[in-house]
Every structure is written in structure tokens, then in C-alpha cells.
Amino acid sequence: MPVRNLQILVALMVICLACYFQAERLKYAGKLGYAIVKIKDNYVDEIDPQDLYMAAMKGMVSELDPFSEFIPPSKYEEFHSLIEQQFGGLGILIEGPPAVPQLTVVAPIPGSPAFAAGMQPGDVIERIGEQSTEGLEATEATGLMRGPIGEPVALQVKRIGVTEPLSIIIHRGDIQVDSVYGDHIRHDSSWEYLLEEDTRIAYIRITLFGEKTVSELKKALSTIKSSARAVIIDLRFNPGGLLPAAVEMCDMLLDHGTVVSTRGRNNRLIHEFRADPGLSLDPSIPMIVMINDHSASASEIMAGCLQDLGRAKVA
Known part of the structure; x- marks a missing residue:
């Protein structure tokens, strides 16, 4: 031919x-x-x-x-904002049912619109706009308070020691969100990681695995490495996030071993991530990782990795 x-x-x-x-x-x-x-x-x-x-x-x-x-387009924008740790909002850390009976302010974020408006820890938010917060969970309330930067949000607030509810109008701002918290906030608005009850123990709460979480954890470990004699890492209610962030964070606490591997169809190995030599914390310091039914994705990877390689106990 x-x-x-x-x-x-x-x-x-x-x-x-x-x-x-x-x-x-x-x-x-x-x-x-x-x-x-x-x-x-x-x-x-x-x-x-x-x-x-x-x-x-x-x-x-x-x-x-x-x-x-x-994930539909409307939810993707919300998810992307969460991972970027940046959104249009008021800048309030809140707790809601079932953790507390009513929607309660834990603290306004320093420098945020809520901070400038005088919101205080312990304030109970009774209404957001026209909607009552009775029975509203923190995630639902957060969604109501987020939106375009510059738009006003009306809050009805019950404050300790004040008889009548307060009406507070706050204009949304560009909020930069921490994903690594400590035990309490110092007077200079930075996180204190050592427990008030026992300053030998450091408490680090990680709420998600976002774009800034790795640098935040590095800062926390640098702060406690010379003073802590034990460490609690709290991953409860952490829904996960970026896999590379979880890998880097495990690598800070390990100097050997497989952090995680990913496999595809027919059990084919796609990636294997291993810890590199070098630590951000003395390996002799005991560590506990706390999880619950709401810890998922990257949270499970971090907890499982630290447990399997003998670096931490999981509770």
C-alpha cells in the first residue's frame, strides 16, 4: 500500500x-x-x-x-472566600446553638467594622436585619452578615447590664479571617496560646485549612516553642480545606514518614507526600489532637497522620 x-x-x-x-x-x-x-x-x-x-x-x-x-456557582463563591480567609462582613467571632443557647459574640475582630461599632464579647445578637436569630446556628448567622462591602447590616443586640436592646448598624468591610486561634486574646489584640488555667499547656484551635493557615500555625508554634510543656491542637468542627496546607502543617511537626498519599482508580498511586527533616516544635513535647464528628477532610488527614506516626494522641 x-x-x-x-x-x-x-x-x-x-x-x-x-x-x-x-x-x-x-x-x-x-x-x-x-x-x-x-x-x-x-x-x-x-x-x-x-x-x-x-x-x-x-x-x-x-x-x-x-x-x-x-458545588453550585453561588456556593462556590462562598467556599472560595472561606479558603481565601477574606470576605465582606462585619468582623465578629460568634457562637450559636448547640454550643450556647443564643447567638453570642465571642469577640469582635480588632480593626473590623464590628470592633469600631463597639460590639462587645458576650453581646447576644437577637436580630439580623428583619430575621430573628432564635435557634439560628452560627454558620447560618454568618451567612446573613456577609455580603457586598459597604452595605449596612442592622443588628438588635442584648448587652449585659443594659435593660433595653441596642440597635446597631454596621457597614460591611473587607474582613481578613484568622484560622488559627489561641486560648484568649491579649490586650494588644494578639492571641495568647498558653492556657490561663495552666500556662505550661498551649492551646491551638484550627478552624479550617485555608491559604493563610500554614503561616498562622508557624507563628503560633514559634510563640509557644520555648514555654509550652504540652500542646493541644483543637480540630473540632473543622470542615477541612486545602490538602497542601494540611501536608505542610503535618511536616512542621514531623521529620520523617508519609504524611498522606492519594490513590486513583484501581488503587493506582497518584501522589505521596512525605515529611522533610526539620521541626517547628520539640518532638519530646506531648501533644493531643481533638476531633469530633464535624472534623472532616484535611482535619482527618492531620489527626490521622500525627496519630499513625506516633507524634500525637487523638481525643
């Missing part, structure tokens, strides 16, 4: 294979589109095709396994 004819034949085979796989994809896309149109045209109520598409995507991903979740 002439070389030119062979080249043409090979090219045709490649095109046919590409068309076959494309046709397979288009077949399922066509069925999905057909179903959306049929539901839109025949359902008893008016329905937005975009809502149907989002519901279909959510359903497909949720069928994969309990840990897979479809």
Missing part, C-alpha cells in the same frame, strides 16, 4: 474513534437536555431550566459516594 494511502487510512481511523467517543458524550447530554425540556413544558408549576440542570448535577454527584458533593 502506498505510504500516502496508509496515512489517509490512519487519519480516518483516528477521526472515526474521536467521533465515536464524542457521540457517546452527546448521547447522554442529549438525553439530559430532553428530560429538562419535558419537565419544563409539562410540570404543573413554572420551573426554571437552570434549577433543573443544577438539581440534575447535584443528583449525579451525590450518587457517587457519601463524600462527593456538587
Whole structure:
């Protein structure tokens, strides 16, 4: 066979294979589109095709396994802000049910709009705008207070020692959020990691694994390394975040061993992350990592790694 004819034949085979796989994809896309149109045209109520598409995507991903979740565009922006540790908000650390009976201010973030407006630790937020906070969890309340920078948010606040509720209007600002907390805040607005009850013990609470968490933990460990005789790392209610952050943070506390490995289909090894020599904390200092049912993803990786390699006990 002439070389030119062979080249043409090979090219045709490649095109046919590409068309076959494309046709397979288009077949399922066509069925999905057909179903959306049929539901839109025949359902008893008016329905937005975009809502149907989002519901279909959510359903497909949720069928994969309990840990897979479809993130719609509206939620992705919120998730991205969380990971960046930056958003438009008031700058209040709050607790809500079930931890405390009512939505309560733990502390305003120094320099934030809430701090400038005079919000105080112990203030109970009774209303956000027109919505009562009764039974509202902290995550839901946080969502209500976040939004475009510069817009006002009206709060009704019950303050200790004040008879009547206070009406406070705060304009949202650009909030930089800590993800590593200590036991309490010092007078200079920095975190104190040593427990008030026993200054030999350091308490480090990590709320998520964001873009700034690694540098925050480095700072915390640098602060306590010459004074702490034991360390508590609190990962309770930590939903996770960036895997590279968890790997770097484990590496600070380990000088050998596999931090985590990722495997794909057929158990194929994709990545293996190992700890490098060098530590940010004396390895002889005992450590406890606290977790609960709400500790997930990167939190589980960090806790499991430190436990498996004998660096910490998990409680």
C-alpha cells in the first residue's frame, strides 16, 4: 500500500474513534437536555431550566459516594472566600446553638467594622436585619452578615447590664479571617496560646485549612516553642480545606514518614507526600489532637497522620 494511502487510512481511523467517543458524550447530554425540556413544558408549576440542570448535577454527584458533593456557582463563591480567609462582613467571632443557647459574640475582630461599632464579647445578637436569630446556628448567622462591602447590616443586640436592646448598624468591610486561634486574646489584640488555667499547656484551635493557615500555625508554634510543656491542637468542627496546607502543617511537626498519599482508580498511586527533616516544635513535647464528628477532610488527614506516626494522641 502506498505510504500516502496508509496515512489517509490512519487519519480516518483516528477521526472515526474521536467521533465515536464524542457521540457517546452527546448521547447522554442529549438525553439530559430532553428530560429538562419535558419537565419544563409539562410540570404543573413554572420551573426554571437552570434549577433543573443544577438539581440534575447535584443528583449525579451525590450518587457517587457519601463524600462527593456538587458545588453550585453561588456556593462556590462562598467556599472560595472561606479558603481565601477574606470576605465582606462585619468582623465578629460568634457562637450559636448547640454550643450556647443564643447567638453570642465571642469577640469582635480588632480593626473590623464590628470592633469600631463597639460590639462587645458576650453581646447576644437577637436580630439580623428583619430575621430573628432564635435557634439560628452560627454558620447560618454568618451567612446573613456577609455580603457586598459597604452595605449596612442592622443588628438588635442584648448587652449585659443594659435593660433595653441596642440597635446597631454596621457597614460591611473587607474582613481578613484568622484560622488559627489561641486560648484568649491579649490586650494588644494578639492571641495568647498558653492556657490561663495552666500556662505550661498551649492551646491551638484550627478552624479550617485555608491559604493563610500554614503561616498562622508557624507563628503560633514559634510563640509557644520555648514555654509550652504540652500542646493541644483543637480540630473540632473543622470542615477541612486545602490538602497542601494540611501536608505542610503535618511536616512542621514531623521529620520523617508519609504524611498522606492519594490513590486513583484501581488503587493506582497518584501522589505521596512525605515529611522533610526539620521541626517547628520539640518532638519530646506531648501533644493531643481533638476531633469530633464535624472534623472532616484535611482535619482527618492531620489527626490521622500525627496519630499513625506516633507524634500525637487523638481525643
